[in-house]
Amino acid sequence: MHAIEKILAKAAGKKTVTTGEIINCKVDLAGINDLYLQTVRSFFEMGGKKVNDPKKIVMFLDHYAPASTITQADNQKQFREFCWDQGIDLLMDVDQGVCHQILADKGLVYPGMVLVITDSHTTTHGAFGAFGTGVGGTDLAIIMMTGQLWFRVPDIIRINLEGKLPKGVYAKDIILKAIGTLGADYGVYRAVEFTGPVLKELSVSERMALCNMTTEMGAKTAYIQPDEITLAYLKDKVKHDYEIFTTDPGYQYSAEHTFDVTNLKPQLAAPHSVDNVHDVAAYEGKPVNQAFLGTCTGGRLDDIAVAVRILKGKHINPRTRFIVVPASKGVFLEAMNKGYVQALVEAGATFVTPGCAACLGTHQGMLANGETCITASSRNFPGRMGHNQAEIFVASPASVAAAALEGKIVDPTKYLD
Amino acid sequence: MNNTIKGKAFVYGDNISTDQIYPGQYLDLTDPELVVQHALQGVDPSFIKEAKPGDIVVATANFGCGSSREHAATTLKTAGVGAILADSFGRIFYRNAINLGIPLLICPGIGKVVKRGDTVSVDLTSGKVTDETTGATFQAQPLSDYVMDILKNGGIKPMIKKEYGQ
Numbered sequence: 001m002h003a004i005e006k007i008l009a010k011a012a013g014k015k016t017v018t019t020g021e022i023i024n025c026k027v028d029l030a031g032i033n034d035l036y037l038q039t040v041r042s043f044f045e046m047g048g049k050k051v052n053d054p055k056k057i058v059m060f061l062d063h064y065a066p067a068s069t070i071t072q073a074d075n076q077k078q079f080r081e082f083c084w085d086q087g088i089d090l091l092m093d094v095d096q097g098v099c100h101q102i103l104a105d106k107g108l109v110y111p112g113m114v115l116v117i118t119d120s121h122t123t124t125h126g127a128f129g130a131f132g133t134g135v136g137g138t139d140l141a142i143i144m145m146t147g148q149l150w151f152r153v154p155d156i157i158r159i160n161l162e163g164k165l166p167k168g169v170y171a172k173d174i175i176l177k178a179i180g181t182l183g184a185d186y187g188v189y190r191a192v193e194f195t196g197p198v199l200k201e202l203s204v205s206e207r208m209a210l211c212n213m214t215t216e217m218g219a220k221t222a223y224i225q226p227d228e229i230t231l232a233y234l235k236d237k238v239k240h241d242y243e244i245f246t247t248d249p250g251y252q253y254s255a256e257h258t259f260d261v262t263n264l265k266p267q268l269a270a271p272h273s274v275d276n277v278h279d280v281a282a283y284e285g286k287p288v289n290q291a292f293l294g295t296c297t298g299g300r301l302d303d304i305a306v307a308v309r310i311l312k313g314k315h316i317n318p319r320t321r322f323i324v325v326p327a328s329k330g331v332f333l334e335a336m337n338k339g340y341v342q343a344l345v346e347a348g349a350t351f352v353t354p355g356c357a358a359c360l361g362t363h364q365g366m367l368a369n370g371e372t373c374i375t376a377s378s379r380n381f382p383g384r385m386g387h388n389q390a391e392i393f394v395a396s397p398a399s400v401a402a403a404a405l406e407g408k409i410v411d412p413t414k415y416l417d
Numbered sequence: 418m419n420n421t422i423k424g425k426a427f428v429y430g431d432n433i434s435t436d437q438i439y440p441g442q443y444l445d446l447t448d449p450e451l452v453v454q455h456a457l458q459g460v461d462p463s464f465i466k467e468a469k470p471g472d473i474v475v476a477t478a479n480f481g482c483g484s485s486r487e488h489a490a491t492t493l494k495t496a497g498v499g500a501i502l503a504d505s506f507g508r509i510f511y512r513n514a515i516n517l518g519i520p521l522l523i524c525p526g527i528g529k530v531v532k533r534g535d536t537v538s539v540d541l542t543s544g545k546v547t548d549e550t551t552g553a554t555f556q557a558q559p560l561s562d563y564v565m566d567i568l569k570n571g572g573i574k575p576m577i578k579k580e581y582g583q
């Protein structure tokens with residue numbers, strides 16, 4: 001069996017599982033975002049009164065942090081009251097940041113766990129060897145009532161990363177290349193495991209970006225086998241006992257793909273599809289109105305650090321705005337301690353509260369009709385960050401910072417000697 | 418549950434995201450009667466004016482990809498969509514829609530053949546799909562027993578309520 005299958009089998013109380021089988025799994029931690037008041041509604045509609053195990057529920061007020069409308073404020077009020085009534089102590093209020101980064105910062109994610117959140121990017125937690133997957137509000141309400149949820153055991157594909165990562169090229173470029181090659185629907189109903197020597201060059205932050213973006217090929221979950229890099233990260237954070245599962249030798253993947261990254265150039269996904277992927281150079285010179293650095297995909301300390309490398313002591317182009325959203329309070333604090341916030345604000349950055357911000361097209365950096373944005377977030381669907389006719393280019397934090405500096409799309413490599 | 422569904426087709430292309438089915442700027446709405454007003458607004462603002470209960474949404478690959486927002490399923494459910502047929506679906510959207518009791522069928526090839534306005538009928542038990550306007554037929558993947566059970570119960574909420582309601 002694969003490690004993912006072993007995680008699912010254990011959660012289902014079974015010795016083995018097979019691809020395609022429908023199983024009921026105990027969920028170790030279930031998270032709700034503030035977009036999903038439907039979760040609370042479905043809970044009561046299904047006759048719920050008390051949450052099955054309030055210690056296994058976490059509430060995140062991250063998508064509307066802080067509320068911009070009275071309706072958002074009212075939804076958040078109802079969430080807080082629900083937590084207080086139900087004894088849910090893990091209420092992550094509007095100061096905390098994006099759910100996925102909070103879980104990493106606070107040591108709430110660990111290898112071998114089953115983690116379900118009302119957020120599609122829950123695949124991020126494959127970086128820790130966890131089974132993380134996104135669901136909707138009603139599914140999450142079922143977990144609140146029963147402590148478990150049904151899953152179809154996915155077939156598993158392997159993406160093997162060979163070669164040596166060139167300077168100026170990051171995990172984001174690798175995963176964009178993979179999505180562009182395989183397609184936005186390649187991973188639908190499937191799990192994706194990353195393997196290969198390149199992983200040894202990737203920090204936990206970079207691994208999170210890699211796993212996060214598997215959602216954009218439709219994947220159900222992602223996985224990286226925990227190693228010394230993972231364990232060093234988890235060491236002082238995680239208090240919970242955990243088990244690291246391993247894949248049996250000779251396991252047959254449903255498909256295997258190898259990417260040699262040695263000659264990879266910075267990549268971007270051009271409008272309006274995440275699999276419309278090209279070298280950044282193909283769009284060199286395209287003017288950008290907004291450069292957006294942040295979210296669960298590209299708002300970690302490493303991402304802010306690379307922007308500082310490119311922008312420190314300089315100033316962004318006066319026709320471009322540079323929105324920076326630290327992924328979490330923890331990231332924000334570290335960025336302040338290291339002087340990154342000072343450097344970027346002096347360079348012309350606009351900082352907003354840790355959270356999802358403009359990534360989901362609701363607030364804090366919306367795009368007007370006909371505007372162009374380059375973003376370190378994950379999606380460029382029509383209307384994703386504002387007007388339906390705005391153009392969104394998805395790229396690495398380095399490409400975003402370089403574009404902010406020059407006011408146009410540019411290969412960032414020259415700034416990273 | 419009605420085993421045969423018949424309605425007028427609304428046809429869309431690849432990778433229609435939940436952002437297009439239900440734009441992010443309306444995510445703070447929770448009342449289905451408000452949510453329904455923005456159904457498919459990001460790809461086809463005329464849908465909500467023209468669609469009638471029982472009509473069928475048809476697409477090519479990866480319909481409902483992207484965000485996990487249940488609003489995308491709620492808005493189509495409240496619009497009275499009778500079934501959604503596509504080459505493939507975003508997996509969270511698939512779960513959300515089935516949970517609300519909308520029949521979703523994986524029906525390879527349909528999105529490139531059926532035209533907007535064609536009358537389409539679906540037999541949920543056999544998976545046979547017919548474009549009654551042109552006579553073209555398609556074979557959808559049969560629904561699993563578990564999914565059929567959810568649909569027969571009118572969605573997953575009544576099922577869970579029966580078993581776990583407190």
